[in-house]
Amino acid sequence: MTELLTREEYEAIAASLNLPGNAFIDGSFRPATSGNTFETVNPATGVKLGDVAACAAEDVDFAVSKAREAFEDGRWSRLHPSERKDVLIRFCKVLTRNAHELAVMESLDSGKTIYDCANVDVPETIHCIKWHAELIDKIYDQVAPASDNHIAMIVREPVGVVGLVLPWNFPLLMMAWKIGPALAAGCSLVVKPAAETSLTALRLAELAHEAGVPAGVLNVVTGSGSAVGEPLGRHPDVDMVSFTGSTVTGRRFLHYSADSNLKEVVLEMGGKNPCIVMDDAEYLDSVAEHVVNGAFWNMGENCSAASRLIVHEAIKDDLLARVQAASRQWNVGDPLDPSVRVGALVSKAHFEKVCGYLKEADKGQILMGGKDSGGAFVEPTIVDVGSNDAVLAKEEIFGPVLSVITVSSFDEAIAVANDTEYGLAASIFTSNARRAIRGARAIRAGTVTVNSFGEGDISTPFGGYKQSGFGGRDNSIHAHDQYTQLKTIWIDTSDPADGEVA
């Protein structure tokens, strides 16, 4: 945990921030070719923070051409692995020096709490880049079995120019999950942050350059999904796109690829993640803490949020009383106040969407919350939805709303858990080891945690089954598969002069 500053100290940092606004291409900031800009707003106050370049297809073309130039001349892609490692470790040191500034910038632009930005987003961003950096010169290629007259090499090569399309819920961290392994592999990158949260991506690119990542290797093109994301997805000279966001948008990238150059596509998408609590679960106070953290952390703006509580009828009342008690600790308020656990939703538009879901709930079903707190703030809300067919149990709300579904057996709990088009994450609370393992295997999701809520860590792959994921995994050594491709080099060593035949 980072030592937190006081609210006054964070406010002083906020007042002194120099916010970036221009796109970062080929090692320097530049406005959109059109000169257009859009406003970025602090959702906690509704106050404009600044103007950001509203880029379009011509800016994507320019950034891709610079990324291609950098990739082909080898200024990064062909550096000795240990040199790339040294630069990225230096980058992490620069990030550490700027940690408070980055945490405040992230909080202001997204409404996320400073508590989380300072304790999780910024340190995890640095840890992620460092983890991949340290791996660079420890990955070996392979030599396949072959005859005495052949050498069969299997080598990994960077995939080339990569487009990275990011969501607004963890702007820095999702960027790190992708740029960490992509830079490690030697690729050149064009990053498109979500328009709502572009600031820290720009600052990160500037700091990477300052630390020695060469011009053209890490570019950030700001603007909307249709103006920047789509041209990037359709670009004929982009070799691969890694996307995190909604399933609706992810699906589009497969069309973009099919209609253009068949670029590789990796998608990390939504979830409606189950949290099963069986009647034999132990330590219910601790279970309740996990349930609340799973549902309300990051205002529920979390693709792996445990938004469906599937609870056995025998312990339902007891557990829900404890969950409500634990939820009361999650106070809503000014995100820059380090004691606040629930900040603002990312935008007024998203706030309206979440409020629309709250109207779906029958008054009698709302066990707690259910109201907006003004501005873009929503109280932690618990709804006893009755059936898994309820809209609140089916659709990803991406707000602090926990839907409760009651079951009477373990098999029913597993069936309800799997009754979703998503498959990102799940948790099971039980003291029965057989059930825990059977459940972990039976649930169709990329991550299943037992007796805790979480996502594993940087050393374990993260991604989804079913409509939560496609084509690859973030995190762990497996993330490198996204940004590299395998080449076979088959060498015939026979020498006809010696009468040898291959």
Ligand code: NAP
């Ligand atoms: P989103 O609307 O899908 O946006 C994601 C990114 O795609 C943004 O940069 C967005 O740009 C861009 N985009 C939007 N429309 C596009 C289009 N037609 N063509 C190309 N790009 C386009 O999702 P979001 O609202 O930012 O994020 C919330 C969603 O992300 C949730 O569903 C959540 O579950 C999911 N998510 C998944 C993971 C995971 O790892 N599986 C992690 C975090 C979030 P603009 O926003 O600038 O228009």
Ligand code: MG
């Ligand atoms: Mg903003």
